[in-house]
Amino acid sequence: MPELPEVETTRRGVAPWVEGRVVTGVVLRQPRLRWPVPRTLARQLPGREILAVRRRAKYLLFEAEGDRTLMLHLGMTGSLRVLQAPRPPGPHDHLDLELADGRMLRFHDPRRFGSVDWVAGDPLQHPLLRDLGPEPLGPGFDADYLADACRGRRTAVKQHIMNGRTVVGVGNIYASESLFRAGIHPARAAGRIGTPRLGRLVSGIRDVLEAAIRQGGTTLRDFAWGEDQRGYFKPELAAYDRAGEPCLRCPGTIRHVVQGQRSTYYCPRCQR
Ligand SMILES: [Zn+2]
Structure with a gap:
């Protein structure tokens, strides 16, 4: 998709x-x-x-x-x-x-x-657009905004950032990857993460999306642009789809769980 x-x-x-x-x-x-x-x-x-x-x-x-x-x-x-x-x-x-x-x-x-x-x-x-959260790469998405959007929320942070009312465009792969980059456990309640750590999550989301845009996206299938220019790219994924493999940042092992019917990959040792 x-x-x-x-x-x-x-x-x-x-x-x-x-x-x-x-x-x-x-x-x-x-x-x-x-x-x-x-x-x-x-x-x-x-x-x-x-x-x-x-x-x-x-x-x-x-x-x-x-x-x-x-x-x-x-x-x-x-x-x-x-x-x-x-x-x-x-x-x-x-x-x-x-x-x-x-x-x-x-x-x-x-x-x-x-x-x-x-x-x-x-x-x-338009009704499909007017209630959406900010663009992840736009100026309205920063640590203070995300802290406001997370305040008092008991929802798991992964699900919270995948909700388009919080911020748009953070799909499942990008949510796992950005939480790994920020060192935040995907099941942690959104309201129980301090602003500095949310700032790292904002940076993680921006970085992982920008990397994917640079490479043309991760899940390209029938996508094409220009004349016969087709993109089939897979960026370096640090956590996603790496269950059982060593964490790239600590001596831990990447684990797979299902969260809200979606696959989540994280390191139980360095994501808290
Ligand atoms: Zn780790």
Whole structure:
């Protein structure tokens, strides 16, 4: 499943081809995605320039002229590709945006858990986005913010940082890795961690996400950007998927537990 680093890598990959271009046509072959694609999209988007491609959490925001935004989620198996010239669509190529320069942005999604919306006004006020926590790589996410968000919480810190209302985009692998980096036990109650240690957790989350973005993401499958540029990367994981192996930081051994139905990997000796 594309995680935040894959979505950000996608954004960086497609933005230079799409920003400043006018959409000349919309071909919607399959409107039944996670929820129906609005019929107004194909009528209203052509003729508008895409001013910017932004990201909020795992949503890509194609901001068009006239205060409208195409809001796209890659779901479980979605990918975007820029075609340098038209090419016949495959069975899971559900949406094409034809651009004035002859290129095409194509959305491919075999399992159709992705979504495409066409929203008026400020997309950050959309019901799917307005209640989300801060971006992990943005200025609003720091030790003081996280201390406020954790105060009085008895929830396990791992689950707390994976909750999008606390901070967005911290998936399971990144939660395990950042807690390992910060030396914090994943089951510790969020409200029982001091601000300096939460500061280390903030740094751990930023570092692990930035490393994944640099490498193009960890769980890439059908993701592609540009022309025939495919990313299949696996960053150095210090804890995740290393059960029974020696801790890289102390003489301990990495342990695997299931927490909230998700795999957690940690070192019981140096994470407290
Ligand atoms: Zn250790």
